[in-house]
Amino acid sequence: MTISEQYDNLEKTVRGYNSSADFAQIRAAFEFAENAHKDQRRKSGEPYIIHPLAVAQIVAEELRLDSESIAAALLHDVIEDTPANYGQVSKLFSPTIADLVEGVSKLTRIQYATKEDEQMENLRKMLIAMSKDIRVILIKIADRLHNMRTMEYQSPEKQKQKSLETMEIYAPISHRLGMQRIKWELEDLSLKYLDPIGYEEIVSKLDAKRQEYEAFMRRTQDQIDDRLNELSIEHIIYGRMKHPYSIYRKMFNQNKSLDEIFDLFAFRVIVENVGDCYNVLGVIHDLYKPILGRFKDYIGTPKPNGYQSLHTTVMGPDGLPFEVQIRTREMHEIAEYGVAAHWKYKQGGAGSGTEGRYEWVRRLLENQEGADAEDYIHSLKVDMFADEVFVFTPNGDVQNLPAGATPIDFAYAIHSAVGNRMVGAKVNSRIVTLDHVLKNGDIVEILTSKNAKGPSRDWMKIAKSSEARSKIRQWFKKEKKDENIANGRSAFEAELKHCGIPMRDVLDPEILPGLLKRVSYGSLDEMYAAIGYGGFTAQKAVSRMQGELNRVAKLHEAEKALEDAAEAKTAENAKQPSAPKRIRSEQGIIVEGLDNCLVKFSKCCTPVPGDDIIGFITRGYGVSVHRCDCPNASLEKRSLPGQEGRWIKVSWGSDTNESYPTLLEVVCKDRQGLLLDISAALSSTNTFVLGINSRSTADEFAIFRIEVRIRDSQQLKALMNRLHQISGVLKVTRPSG
Structure with a gap:
């Protein structure tokens, strides 16, 4: 075509x-x-x-x-x-x-720490898009x-x-x-590539028995059709084979062969109204023997996606079981096309869907706040894929929950306050344990107390629905902050110990910001709290920090070598007081006796060529260069325990950079035109300005902080002299410390 x-x-x-x-x-x-x-x-x-x-x-x-x-x-x-x-x-x-x-x-590809994080973010974006326009x-x-x-x-x-x-x-x-039709096709096509052997086996067996199966379906269809015509019930009937993935799942879950699978065949009877649905059900049960426990009334208790139908499995005269689904035309449209069946298109305007009917999309988003990626994806699959179980309140209201749900899930489905005050539960008037698995038709009563201590941490493991888990997490987050921090710290320290990482490495102020960035928390207490209430795990925290800690460990080794070399150099100089050998400079800085050394200029005092300087061996970031008059490089700081060997001689080389950033603070008597005069002074000295901040004080003074790029201390001195000459300027200093 x-x-x-x-x-x-x-x-x-x-x-x-x-x-x-x-x-x-x-x-x-x-x-x-x-x-x-x-x-x-x-x-x-x-x-x-x-x-x-x-x-x-x-x-x-x-x-x-x-x-x-x-x-x-x-x-x-x-x-x-x-x-x-x-x-x-x-x-x-x-x-x-x-x-x-x-x-x-x-969806845009972003670099995430793990595959789960990426998948979670893609799912979140998809759900947000769904909630805006289905x-x-x-x-x-x-x-x-x-x-x-x-x-x-x-x-x-x-x-x-x-x-x-x-x-x-x-x-x-x-x-x-x-x-449903699209779901079946997507499943069959996926199975074809995920387990080609299993898929081919089912398809070939179905093909081999196709004639036999088709003959059975024709006979059965004619029997039902004739009986309904006799009773003058208007209807459409057709039969179909179960699709390959549905058969595959049953064979896999129940460990059965194709011949042992129940309801390999399904017949649909479509009638005019709900009354006829129940009439047809009576006819089917009269014609064939119903199989106990295989009847489901999704008309009285619809599925969350709007699906309604009567399902019954019966035994045919040939000894072959089959399923019959009975529904009205409208129910059939919804079953086949889902949300698309509700779609109303308007000429010349935006379509108005039934987003309101799909409030579960928004609930899925809300229930995952505070969950980590793995838990998010697991919960999502439970919420989307799990079969439902329908249970009742003592007043007869229906609650639908995921299969395997417990009284905890039921309590939180009613209201978070009911869950938080729960002390026990009755199912069909009998007291049960909180991990009791609910079945279709159970009548559940939750026993509460105003003196209840709130949920237990074990409930997170018992709860099946993401809604219950989310509400339990929120309770712990709000009510038990100090306890969460203590529990989280304990779990984190235990995991560090297990991995052989000393806690002091994590607490190092120079490394900590990088580690917190890896785990996306603002402080260690925030991370501890998240671990404590179950929104994050200690294993994940340590795993994400490990790369940064390994990098720092390697730098520690390099720094140790640096310190050893510095000590050796000092000893050599003591024996032979000749001029030290000059090593190639890095960013215009020569570190005595050391080559290829990472150098950074400290932001506390912003040294420029010509300043007296000293170097400090940092943990993880090479040598930090300070002005000798910087409070952070004072004799008192240099003599602190554990610091002595980390201070090292540095000097300016002959190949300095073209310019260096530094900071000036100008204190003036406030007046009109002051900023204009300062700008003129900067311009007349050809100074490159990186930024100016100013503030006025209550006693009519103005303080300017000017960040500039300077060639050397001579240019800096000339600039400071020029600023001093401005009318009203009281003091020009270089901040430090």
Whole structure:
């Protein structure tokens, strides 16, 4: 099919469900995308425009979205992969379309400390985009579906990586959005690359028995159809085989062969109203023997994604079990298309989706605040993928929780105050332990007390839902700050000891800021508190600090060699008082007896050539050069315990830099035009100014701090003399210490 024919097919599909769509806009988007991608090719060798066209076709055919979504699907790669930008798309089409395109564009790659951090940030961005406009994720899922359909052109490594990401992120999101058909296809395509042998085995076995299975499905379908016609119940019925991944999961989880799998076949009966759903259920149970414990009423208790249906598994006359799903037309639309089925498109305006129905997106974001990356991704998979269990309050209200949920999850689902005051629980009027696993239909009563001490730290391990874990974390964060800091410090120090790292290295004031940056906390107490309430782990903290500590350890070795060399030089000079050998300078500084030494100028006194200077061997940053009159280099400081061997002679070399930054403080009697006179003095002495700060005092004085670049002390002296000559200037000094 040519590109032109593919576009015509897209227009035909859109006309089929939305004849009032903005076809001029869709055509313009196609032409713009075709031109923007004209020099690009896909891995298959096809022109790149094939991909946006295919994505738009999925958006139209599978999801039936509005014309803005079709245009955005056609344009979804232009901002990222071509010179086109947001402003251009916004001007040519609309800000809404530009927002959709930007939201769908592949997430920016950022360097994260771990793969989990990167995945968490990408998921967060995706969820934020979903909460703003659900169409962003619908188009993104269509984009991923077409990429999976054409995955054979990628390298085996890329196939596995993308398939795993699809299975872990895109299929669960499709499930939560109720888009079952797309979810099944994404799972099957992912399985094909993640376990090609398992996939082929299932497909080949299904193909081998296809005739036998199809004959069984025809007979069963005819039986149900005839009985419903006799009872004059209007209906549509069709059967289907379970899709390969669904079979694979059951075989893997239940350790069964294909022949042992229950409900390999499923029949759908679509009727006019809810009353007919229950009538049909009676007919099915009359025709076939129902299997105990295999009936689910999702009409009375819908799934969180809006799914409603009656499910029952029965035994056929041939001894083959099969599932029957009974639903109304509206329920069927929601089951097939999910959120897209609710979509209402408006002529000439932005589509209005049902974001309100998908409040769970915002809850997912809120529940993860304070969680670390690994916990975030784990919770997300539980929230999105886990089967639900429906339980009741004593008043008969339904609560849906993830499978495996406990009374702790139930209590926090009611309210955080109920969870925090919980002292026990009853299930079906019997007292149970807090780790009791709830089952469908359980009636749960939470026992509370005003004198309750609050949640236990063990509850974090018992709770299954991210909502409960988040609320427990928040309680510990708020109520037990001192205890958290103490527990966090203890865990951190134990982990340091386990890794053979002395605590003094972490506490070194020169190293600590770099370490805190690695763990993204402002202070050690903040980090301890996070470890204490479970938002971070001691293992992760030490692991992230280890690189910086290793770097510092190597520098310590170099510094030790530096100190030894300095001592050896002093001893040699004592024996032979000849002029010391001059070594090559670094930034205009000669460190006596040492070569290739890292040098930095201290910010406390900002020395310039001509100043009397002294060097201090730092931990991790080479030799720090101070002015001899700097309070931080006073004789008292130099004689402190452990400091003596770290002070070293340094001098200015002949190859100094062109200029050095330094700081002046000017104290003046405040008056009009003062800043103008100071600026004139700086200009007349050809001084390069880095910055000026000024402040006035209550007694009408003005204090200026001027950062300048200076060649040497002679130029500095001339500048200070010039500033002294200004009317009202009382004092010009060089701050230090």
